[in-house]
Amino acid sequence: MRALVGLWRWRHNPLRRKTDLVEAWVALVAVLLIAVAVPLAGFAVGGLTRGALLQSVREQREVRHEVAGTVIKKVSRPPVDPDPETSSARDRHSRVLAEWTAPDGTTHSGTVLAALVSPDPGDRFRLWTDEHGQVVGRPLDDATASTHAALAGIGAAVAVAGLVEGARRLVVWRIVLQRYDRWDQAWEKAGPDWGRTGTGL
Template identity: 65%
Template sequence: MRAISGLWRWRHNPLRRGTDLVEAWVALVALLLVLVGAPVIGCLVGSVAQDALQRSVREQLHARHPVTATVVRGLSRLDPDPEISPARDLRSRVLAQWTAPDGTRRHGPVTTGLGSPHPGDHFTLWTDAHGDAVTRPLDSATATTHAVLAGCGAAALAAGLVEGIRRLIVWRLVRRRYARWDQAWDRAGPDWGRTGTGS
C-alpha cells in the first residue's frame, strides 16, 4: 500500500527526483510479484511435486508387498530418539521368518514396532518382489503433505528473492542519489552560502 500511495504522492510533486519515482515503481512491482507471482510459483511447484510423489506412491505400492512375519527370537531393543520420536514408539530388532510373495520361505533380522516381542508373535513386514525386507511404502497423505511443504517453500523463496532484488535496486538508487548530492555540493563549492560577502 505504501508503494501505491508513494506513486500517487510523487506524481506531480516538483521536488520529485527520477530515483524517487523509480523507487516507488520498484516497490509496486515487487508488491505485485509477492502477492501474485510467489503464490503462482508455489502452486506450480506444489503441483509438480504432488504428481511426482503420487507417482512414487503408486510405484512403491506396486513393488512392495505386506506379508505376515513371525518372531523367532528377539535380538535387541532400539531406544527411540527422544528428539524425533515419542517414547511410545518402541522398536525392536528380531530374527523373523516370513513367506515371500513368490512363495519362498525367508528369514533374517528385521526391525519391528513390537515393544517387547516374544517368539511366535506376528507382525506385518513389507517386502519387495524377491521377499527382501524393505521400508513401508510412502502413503498418499504423507506425499501430499510433502508437496504442500514444497509449494510453500517455493513461494517463500520466490517472495524472498523478489524482496532481495527490490532491496538491491533501492540500495543502488540511494547510492546514486548520494553521488548526485555529492556532485551538487562539489559544484556549489566550499564557499556555498557565502557568495559575495568578500571572504
C-alpha cells in the same frame, strides 16, 4: 507500502525527483509480483511435486509387498541411541529374529523390527519386503505425499517472495547510491567556499 502511497502524492509535486517515481514504481511492481507470482509459483511447484510423489507412491506399491512375519525369538536391544527422535520411534518396536515368506514363495529369516511391545515366539506381525523377500521400508502413502508437496509449494512461494523483495531492495539501494552521487556533484558545483561567496575573502 509508503512508496506506493508516495507514487500518488508525488504525481505533480515540483520537488519530486525522477528517482522518487522509480522507487515508487519498483515498489508497485514488487507488490504485484508478490501478489501474483508467489501463489502461482507455490501452486506450480506443489502440483509438480505432488504428481512426482504420487507416481513414486504407485511405483513403490508395485514393488513392495506386505507379508506376515513370525517371531522366532526376541533379540536383545541395541546400544542406546543418542538421537531422542529415533530412539522414541524404536521404543514402539522390538528387534526380533523372524521368518517370513516372500511374494515369490521363498522363505527368509533375519533380524527385523516388529511392531510388538513384548514379542513371544510364534507371534505374527506385518512387514514390507520386495519381490525377492528383502526387507524394505513401508511405501509412502498418499497423505504423506500430499503433505510433502504442500510443504514444497510453501517453500517455493517463500523463496520467490524473498527473491522479489531482495531484488526490490537491491534496486532501491542503487537508487539511493545515485542520489548520494548527485548530491556530491551538486556540492562540488557549489564550491568549498559557497558560504563566503561575494564577501571578498
